[in-house]
Amino acid sequence: MLLKRFASSLHSTSRTGPFRLHPTIKQLLAAPVQPEEQLVTVSGWIKSIRRQKKVSFAVLTDGSSSQGLQAVFVGNGEGVKALTNGAAVQLTGKLVSSPGAGQEKELVIESKNNADLDGGEQIRILGTCDPEVYPIQKQALSIEYLRDHSHLRARTDAIAAMIRLRDTLKKNMNTFFDDQGFIYSHTPILTGNDAEGAGEAFRIAQIPNTHPAATNSPDSSSSSTDNTEFFSRSAHLTVSHQLHLEALATSLARVYTLSPCFRAEPSQTGRHLAEFWMLEAEWAFGGSGRVLDTCEFVEACLKSVVRDVVDGADADVLWKGGDEARRRAVVDAIGSAERWTRMTYTDAVKALEEHQCDVPGAFQYEPGWGRALQSEHERWIAETLVKGPVFITDYPKSLKPFYMRENEDGKTVGCFDLIVPHMGELVGGSVREERADILEGKMRDSFGDNLSEYQWYLDLRRYGGAPHMGFGMGFERLVGWVGGIDNIRESIPFPRWAGRMLL
Secondary structure, eight states: OHHHHHHHHHHHHOOSSOOOOOOOHHHHHHSOOOOTTSOEEEEEEEEEEEEOSSEEEEEEEOSSOSSOEEEEEESOOHHHHTOOTTOEEEEEEEEEEOSSTTOSEEEEEEOSTTOEETTEESEEEEEOOOTTTOSSOSSOOOHHHHHHTTTTGGGSHHHHHHHHHHHHHHHHHHHHHHHTTOEEOOOOSEESOOTTOSSOOOBOOOOOOOOHHHHTOTTOOGGGTSSOOTTSSOOEEOSOSHHHHHHHHHHHSEEEEEEEEEOOOOOOSTTOOSEEEEEEEEEESOTTOOHHHHHHHHHHHHHHHHTTTTTSHHHHHHHTTSOHHHHHHHHHHHHOSSOOEEEEHHHHHHHHHHHHHHSTTSOSSOOOTTSOOOHHHHHIIIIIIISSOEEEEOOBGGGSOTTBOBOTTSSBBSEEEEEETTTEEEEEEEEBOOOHHHHHHHHHHHHOSOOGGGHHHHHHHHTTOOOEEEEEEEHHHHHHHHHTOSSGGGSSSSOOBTTBOOO
16 A cells, blocks of 8 residues: 555656746746646736726736736636735636737636636735735835835836846856857955955954854854954955956966955945946957957957847836937947947047047046046047947056056056946956066056065966956946946845945
């Protein structure tokens, strides 16, 4: 008898293919309509509900698509009456072609007091939601209100679309780099160096352990309560993964990562975050080794990654009610077969100075060779002068970090910033300095004579160091450019900035 039951159990749980979860709403909407006699079970949250005398309509969403699934309840049983906005439900019905406008398919449920149908409930309320106190109401909610309710704001159309947009961009990036022969690499979050040399890194420290089991343990030490560094040296949250990627590129040739970075910048503008994500890539043996080759690669990357996204359904949600001319400019830039504009820093400054001369007071900050380009300068170049994305190359070496390759003129370095309209700097990159003697001199200028912590970086040049290049792209800025999001805090699910960290 026991053997029979065991065999029956094995038979009932066996399957012919790999395990799969129930289809999402996105998958159901994309699939052919099932025969009417076949039932479909869908789970999600009630987005809206409209009741009539003999029929009710609800929009169900599970976050997988910008388009919800309309559920039609024929008969207003007790199960239908219990449905409210925000409630988590499981519905079983027939997926059929919709006769109404606005959707191709709908889920028809014949409800009779929530009675069973073929052994399964038609309407199951998995999580109730009181509509009187639910924070995410149907009316328009301010950005600040949603930031205060960051644990719930992904339930709004715009934030959900932004998160799906991030997912699609990430997948497209992986495809592009895989096609180019790159290897995805995991680089450290904790580091002892400041790659940018800007001194804006977060320092980490061990929290004193006050748990009784630890303090009373014979193996416990005083290290948790004194000033001893956990790693025997100061440690920080990384501001860039570049230096570690360079180490990997000397053996794997082509590497990239999409990882979090951290910057202790007190700025309160809508262009900065304390925690953000960076796409960074490094590759050796990069053709002629010129900075313009790096520009070619970055442009190809962006056009490939963004092309099928900027006109997609999630972008439609994000651009809704926005500047259509601005969106069309992004679409045209991505779809253009023409190369984006390249200009040197010297030429950019000359154009700025000429405009300042023609229109006195045009800029708050006086442009001049050797001075950093301000946001107002970048906006004018991209939005007025070029009217599109522009690579500005060969900046003065005094304005850039030590690792960028010095040009033959001895004054500039082989680098670029990609400036895009309405966003500013999107990508920064350079040819890396592969000459050990020149690099060491620049490092001494930046860090002094004690280079013990950076000897490993010099070793990369001493032992088979090859010409190489790389770049970093702010992922939230890319999301903002593609989705028409002006404030970077709405380009990430849980934004952190100076003075603000919820959850």
